[in-house]
Amino acid sequence: MMERRWFFLIAASVCLMLLSGCWSKRELNEIAITTAIGIDRVDDKYKLTIQVINPSEVSSKQMTTRTAVSTYTAVGDSMFETIRRLTTLTPRQAYMSHIRNIVFSEEMAAEGIGKVLDFLSRDHEMRTDFYLTVAKDMEAEDLLKVLTPLERIPAQKTYSSINTSEENWSAVQSIQISDVISTMISKGNNAVLTGLRVVGNPEEGSKLTNVEKVDSPAQIRVDELAVFKRDRLVGWLNEEESKGYNYILGNVKSTAEYAPCKNPEQGGITLELFNATNKMKADVKGEHPKVSVSIDVKAAIADVECALDLSKPAEVAKIEKQFEKIFVELMQSSIDAAQEDLQSDIFGFGDLIHRQEKHYWKSIEKEWDTIFPEIEVTLDAKVQIKRTGTTIDSFEKELEE
Amino acid sequence: MSRFFRSKRQNPQENSTTIKLYPSLQQNITHFKQTVGESTDIVIRTFKAGQTGSMDIAVLYTSGLVNNELVHDFILDTLMSEIRKTPLDAPAHKSKRYKTKHIEENGNKAYQLIKDYAMTGGNVTDIDTMEKLFLHVLSGDTVVMLDGSIQAMAIDTRGWESRGVEEPSTQSVVRGPKEGFTETLRTNTALLRRRIKDPNLWIRSKPIGSKSKTDVAVVYLHGVADEKVVKEVYHRLNKINIDAILDSGYVEELIQDETYTPFPTVYNSERPDTIAAGILEGRIAIVVDGSPFVLLVPALFVQFFQSAEDYFQRADFSTLIRLIRYMAFFLALLTPSVYIALTTYHQEMIPTSFLVSLSAQREGVPFPAFVEALLMEITFEILREAGVRLPKAVGSAISIVGALVLGQAAVEAGIVSSAMVIVVSLTAISSFVSPSFNFAISIRMLRFGFMSLAATLGLFGILFGLIILTLHLASLRSFGVPYLSPMAPFIGADQKDAILRFPRWKLTTRPRLINQSNMDREDAKAPKPEKRKRLNQRKEQE
Structure with a gap:
């Protein structure tokens, strides 16, 4: 009996495996x-x-x-x-x-x-x-x-x-x-x-x-x-607007940003970004909802063509201010493109309002496409220069002296 | 089939071995000679002894099995010259009634006299039946028979040519004792006794095999080994009904719990230290005369991943090596099947660049991956088998043929892809990692099953096979102990010497299922320097 049972079991499993014929084998x-x-x-x-x-x-x-x-x-x-x-x-x-x-x-x-x-x-x-x-x-x-x-x-x-x-x-x-x-x-x-x-x-x-x-x-x-x-x-x-888009959404991992010197003939100064975080907030009190976006950028100086004394914190602070302006401009260009030309809420401001003010969103959900171009967006950027690289004074400055 | 075995087993015992010894020496010798068919290696020396030279004595032994010097110096010399002046009819002061009438009575008295006063051999046994007579003579004892005595004495004079204690050829270690068991039972038990000098180390032997009468010794630590398991071992050994035991493998096959399983449920080793360690844990060793492989029961799954060296090296290192062994186990078992499953069913799981190079290699290979794998695996198995059987001088030829001709040429000829050669070699190397050879064999057998499962059902089939395998392993028992313990059933305390190897001072208890009564080893403490405070206190006390 035992032998017969084993025989059938083995025969059945062999059949099972062979008859399936390696289905879907490639x-x-x-x-x-x-x-x-x-x-x-x-x-x-x-x-x-x-x-x-x-x-x-x-x-x-x-x-x-x-x-x-x-x-x-x-x-x-x-x-x-x-x-x-x-x-x-x-x-x-x-x-x-x-x-x-x-x-x-x-x-x-x-x-x-x-x-x-x-x-x-x-x-x-x-x-x-x-x-x-x-x-x-x-x-x-x-x-x-x-x-x-x-x-x-x-x-x-x-x-x-x-x-x-x-x-x-x-x-x-x-x-x-x-x-x-x-x-x-x-x-x-x-x-x-x-x-x-x-x-x-x-x-x-x-x-x-x-x-x-x-x-x-x-x-x-x-x-x-x-x-x-x-x-x-x-x-x-375009490229600038795309960059602005990524700044607004906090997608930037690392990049390079350029700003001209005080004396544009000298050239410019370039930052290497190594960290950028964003904060978005919606305010729905007024007639149109308002959105404020602030970004926090940490960067290092990568390239200096101007005659600057980077050992002075005041000089560095000046550069930080200059770049803060540039970042706001970048983001503004992106917002302008989305609101005026394309009229498409690619930043997910609608979702932001939805998350923050659920009931308010319900009331404007259907008209969002017409509301979006009208909303007021306040932009803010904060730049911290953490490192100035392995040299202090620029080569340009030493040449002058 | 089973009926056939049963009918054979019920055969009546063919010999009439319960014949008592005859009082007449001549009759005994005639019977003996007839039974052994006048074999030339059996020496029967008859002579007359005693003061009057009237006592017939016969000395029987098998030449080649005895130590000739012992026989000559202590038996023949004693009987023929040293007691020449002793009246053998009775002790000297009672020798008045000596003549031929009461031969039997006198014979027995003389027997006692010789045994008590004359025989200088150490191990003397009385024998009274023909069966015992044959057993002793044929196992190398020298038997002295006296005319008129219904007893004969067997003196242990065993001493045949045997291999000395050498380094074991299997399970070799880098660090640790290099002694290995030999073919002689006594040497083997001595090797164990030398490691455990405890009166509770009990060694009891018994001949098994109606023809071979092979001595099989059961060795265990009384009070530590589980009595129930000891009884079970004796029970199973007693049930063995076979004509000859030529190796411990015979015994293993006859006493194991489950025959239809690829996994060994009896552990074997050539290393006295491994066996001694097992005995100390409460396991039972079975030493078979004529085999350098000593069996150890109960045997658990984790045991086959433990090497003697694990305990001789540092704990952290041993743990790492043990983990590698488990990894190698899965590699040896699953590499070809996973390769087959991935390349024929689950290409999406291979990284793109790897897939591209794999498919470039497979370009032009005529067979499906399964056939390709089977081809290479079988080739490897053939090579391996040939390598084992070949004389050592020809062995290197095999490796050249195997490595160059089959490996490289097969790839160049486009019969197999080079990835497959890598897979097969990885599998082969991994299967040699297991410290236990018979466990490696079970992996090799299962591999083919997994390969066909992978070829028909893909990864699903492999998983299916693994589930079946786990169920099967969980159902196995070795002398009543679950094979997968201490994993299933889970025993927390035994984890310290299962997959990991904890430091020695942590290993204070014996495995729980092996040994239920006497759990504690000596309580060792972790070595640590004494705190300065306490050291100062002690100084003050002094």
């Missing part, structure tokens, strides 16, 4: 690792471009004459349908888990990205750690075709670029799908996406010669922020 050489998807709009249809890695080109140590990535493009009625249609072009099934970037064309973004976001967040194969970007002044397809030196996978280059410049320059902001969805569905907030563009000649970018030259003819640049209202693109913040 070997590594049966998948096309997709790193980026470009989404364009053509006559009410989606034009999808996927950027696929050629693994042996990427990790080979010898120089080859083949490109590290290939792109495939197909047109279809929905995202998923188009992805499946792509198999008519690709030898392997596109594998979406390792996507680094989703690139929308400006046209697509202006029409609304909500429907696409549904697919991106619904599909089980997608991880949620990719960045959403908008290609400025060009088709997403063309942007994905640009080859990049240093990082062989262009999507990886974009991803790393966004990360590094976010940490060291702070004029861009990395946006993941969860951020976008949560800001879009909120009435008192609007989304921004990272902008991408190609510097140089995009047509040259898709050729291998692009990475064979010291100075690549076409380079992908992470630049500016695309401003959305609901799910539609309404405009762009």
